[in-house]
Amino acid sequence: MVENRKTIQVPSQGIVIPRNGDTILQRISRGELIEPAVDSSIKQEDVVLSIKNFNLWYGETQALFDISMDIPRGKVTALIGPSGCGKSTLLRSVNRLNDLIDGVRIEGEMILNGDPIYSPEVDVIELRKRMGMVAQKPNPFPMSIYENVVFPLRIDGVRDKQLLDQVCEQSLRGAALWDEVKDRLNQSALSLSGGQQQRLCIARAIAAEPEVLLMDEPASALDPIATAKIEELIHQLKGDYSILIVTHNMQQAARVSDYTAFMYLGHLVEYSPTAVVFVKPLLKETEAYITGRFG
């Protein structure tokens, strides 16, 4: 495979024409490894999570091919691409949720703030405590709103009522939910509406001050108004948290993210500032996907 790899010069602007005349997407479909087009401006960012030559297999099927990318600190990075391109798999690899699935095998490495994620001596449970995750469908736990928010602290054995109250209020305020639920913290979380539940999940995810916040299509199960609220919330969280978000919705990626990575069939194709991707992408394939000509 290595001899197939062709080095592509990546200028900071302009479209790269593949040497042999095939499009990149055709080459990916044939199983070739390609070098992603990465905008040089990312190099200047402070890196919170670094993914290096990451491969992943579900049994015999390879789902991720040699992914290398740096996630900048305090920014929102969006992963876009057609269904089955591996965006969610990549996201779930960051907090090692894929470990729960039988037959998953990986190669390569990920580094979170200097600590390796895939190393035999890593305690997965401790590792996951350093990240927050928001799932596609709201998944509040069957307990009160209060207990939902402080769940990450509870499992650490925190008993200090004052601290728990404080964290609960901070997280709910951070998730723009405090005003709506402050009078009914002891009610079941399941009594909330879908949008509120999702914001509750975000509050839970930020309760333990995560180093990275992972979001897997956080608004796809919600109505437009709830979606707008979530997007606004992502804007507010930016800066305090480094967010990696998977989305199906291109407009959403354009609205909320600072950087956008376009993936196709398990390969990273382009990784640039959002403004670049949506105005004048490096590759014509990215432009084709964004304008809806395929995918």
Added chain:
Amino acid sequence: MIDIDKEKERLPQSTVQKISKGVENRPVSVRKGIRKNSVSLSAYGTPLVWLTGGLLSVAIVMVVGLLVFILVRGISTFWPGPISRFETWEGSVYMGEITRTETFTPSKEQIGTLNPEAGERAEQFLSRGKGQSFRRLVRTGNFELTGEHFHWVPEYEVKSYSEPEWAILLERTAWGRFYGILAGFKIDGNFVTEDPARAFQLFEQHHRSIEKNRKKIMNLEKKEIGGLNQKVEQERLKVRSLSLKMEEIKRQQGDQSESYRKVDTAWEQAKTHYREVETQANEAYGKLREQIQALNQENSRYQFVIDTATGVRAEIPLAEVVRGYPANKLNIFQKVGIYVDRWIEYLTDYPREANSEGGVFPAIFGTVVMTLLMSLIVVPIGVIAALYLREYARAGILISLVRIAINNLAGVPSIVFGVFGLGFFCYFLGVSIDQLFFTAKLPNPTFGKGGVLWSSLTLALLTLPVVIVATEEALAAVPGSMREGAYACGASKWQTIQRIVLPRAMPGIMTGMILAMARGAGEVAPLMLVGAVKLAPELPIDGQFPFIHLERSFMHLGFHIYDVGFQSQNSEAAIPMVFTTAMLLIVIVFVLNLLAIRLRSRLQKKFISREI
């Protein structure tokens, strides 16, 4: 004139009608070859709806019919009926309550045994009814005088019928019911009155205090004397365990050793103490006996004088009378009063008369305690087993085999569980416990026999598959997103299970528990081997230290039904009790289920939401 056929043609027609009439030609389709002119009935599935609906109604009718039958028979048991008096052509008199009536065809021999006059009248009667007659089953009571509880009275023998005004019914502590005509009241052997109204008044006046005395006597016999016996028994056991220890030391170290001498002194002391306690107990026992004697004497002062149907004048001590009423003089309120009183006695009192009279309180108590204990045992074990199978075990041949084995366990006949329980719990575990901890009491078994603990364990085994299967299903129904949410928060596997999966699966687990309870409360066959007995006046939980006696045998409503219905000498009198007890068992199972269902719905509200 309107041509109806033509008008019909002008009406809009459905496509099906058009096709069947050939009015409309459908475009050629691939299904043309199989299309028939008329539409198949089965295409609409109507026969299947009839079939399924019909079978469902049959099932419902059967269940409701059974319940109504049991309810009607069970509810009417305690209603006081009138007392009838029959005089026959032969000259015998029968008096009592009519239990039931049936038509029958008497044989020639039956008529032949009658005396000539009676025989002639019988022939006349029978010729009018084409050889058929009917007969009444009369509960005549007075067993000690007549040797029978019931008597069939054929209609052709009846000369006269009446409902005597002062016919009285007495329910007694022994010998069953007594029927007769009230003739007087005696105090200390002397007639106080011969007027029945006055006699009944006196009865009502004294009955309460006599009842109180009887309760006192029972209390003295059970609590006081029982307590004394227990004290003496404890001391005896101390002496016995020391002598056992002595023998052992003698065998190991000989009777000259230091430790032997020590134990020997202790033994002597214990023996002296035992004798002291015994003397004290005997003194106290004597005093109690005196008290009881005095109470008995007080109670035996009062006597009913009653003329029975057979012409015997009987004196019935009031001390033996539990309840008495002039059946034919009661108004509706008095009847309701007696009905309610009998129900209260039935629910709160101990059984009398080989279980065919009195209450079933020990059986209710035993059933509830056993069922709850069983649930307490089976739910944790079942849930833990299901947790392992569903959450931890790696799928494979072994796990499949275990699942098959669990499902097969549900199909094993319950009596087999009883045999297993007897062999394993009573004779192996129980005997081992006795040898380890209750050596002094041997050869009397403590745990090495049937008991409420062993019964609960046996039924827990029996109902285990139900709980495991229900729990596994409940665990599988917990959404994966919820588990992932917990893992993503950094929860360990056990934390996820404990805080998220189990609470969420709790309603399903409760369903398993409800099913197990319903199955366990109604099971009788295994209990006959491992602890349910005909009569157990000592309850598994009472005021005696250590308050919970799990080694005790117990009474069970299901076994009570079997015992009263099929093992009773006075089976005719027991039949109504069978229905009442069956009704009670159904009600208890229903109530236990209702409680569990309410608990489940509360959990459901708490843990399971509408899905968005």
